[in-house]
Amino acid sequence: MRLQIRPSKIVFFCVLIVTFSTVIFGQAKRKVTLKNAISQYGARTVKALNRTGSMGRYKISNTNTFNSDVDGDGDFDGIVEMFFCEYDNCHPTTSSSRLAVFLNTGGSYRLAVDKSFVLYGKINSVDDGTINIDVYDLDGDDPQCCPEIKRFEKYRYKANRLIKVKR
Numbered sequence: 001m002r003l004q005i006r007p008s009k010i011v012f013f014c015v016l017i018v019t020f021s022t023v024i025f026g027q028a029k030r031k032v033t034l035k036n037a038i039s040q041y042g043a044r045t046v047k048a049l050n051r052t053g054s055m056g057r058y059k060i061s062n063t064n065t066f067n068s069d070v071d072g073d074g075d076f077d078g079i080v081e082m083f084f085c086e087y088d089n090c091h092p093t094t095s096s097s098r099l100a101v102f103l104n105t106g107g108s109y110r111l112a113v114d115k116s117f118v119l120y121g122k123i124n125s126v127d128d129g130t131i132n133i134d135v136y137d138l139d140g141d142d143p144q145c146c147p148e149i150k151r152f153e154k155y156r157y158k159a160n161r162l163i164k165v166k167r
Contacts (some may be wrong), residue, residue: 031108034078038063041100041111042082049084049096055139061085061095068126070157071103071112077157078102078109079131081123099133101157115155115162119147130165131155 042060049058062083066075079101086094097120102109115121117135124132139150154165 003104031106032110034065034102034104034109037102037109037111038078038080038082038100040064041080041102041114045084045098046083056089056094056135057087058084059087059090061090066123066124066126068129070101070126070129070131072129075104077104077112078125079126095120098157099123099131099155099162101131101162112160113157113162121153124152129156131157131162 019163042063046058060082064081066079068079069075070077070079079099081097081099083093083095083097085096096116096118098114098116099121100114101112103112119138121134121135122132124134126132131154133153133155135151135153136147137151138147139149154167155162156162156165
């Protein structure tokens with residue numbers, strides 16, 4: 001007696017094996033959009049600020065995104081400035097900001113590096129991979145509401161670090 005296997009059964013078992021291995025071994029990776037990567041980063045940062053902050057509960061007060069190739073691979077990466085502020089009493093002395101670089105790898109984004117600023121740093125521009133930032137701080141006799149010190153800083157992304165560029 002000879003066992004006959006139909007081609008349709010072979011195809012069915014091959015599809016079943018591939019599906020099973022994909023589910024079990026997680027070979028089907030989902031791409032992370034820039035929006036999702038920023039949201040996850042913001043949620044983690046707020047959680048950390050709420051744990052360590054002395055003021056109170058924090059929130060994201062504003063986010064600005066710039067697109068530029070900072071790692072030289074030809075894909076547009078996401079450079080994000082994110083502002084955090086005390087939830088109930090938002091003003092310059094209860095705020096801070098972060099600069100975050102999200103690298104684009106085949107349409108999926110991941111956080112590469114971030115930098116925090118005491119009061120805030122505001123991205124002025126991103127030119128040819130150089131991130132130009134206006135950084136604001138309080139002078140000794142400034143009222144707490146109104147930082148008057150403004151300096152200009154430049155950064156470049158290199159090997160998962162932000163390197164300050166000398167003028």
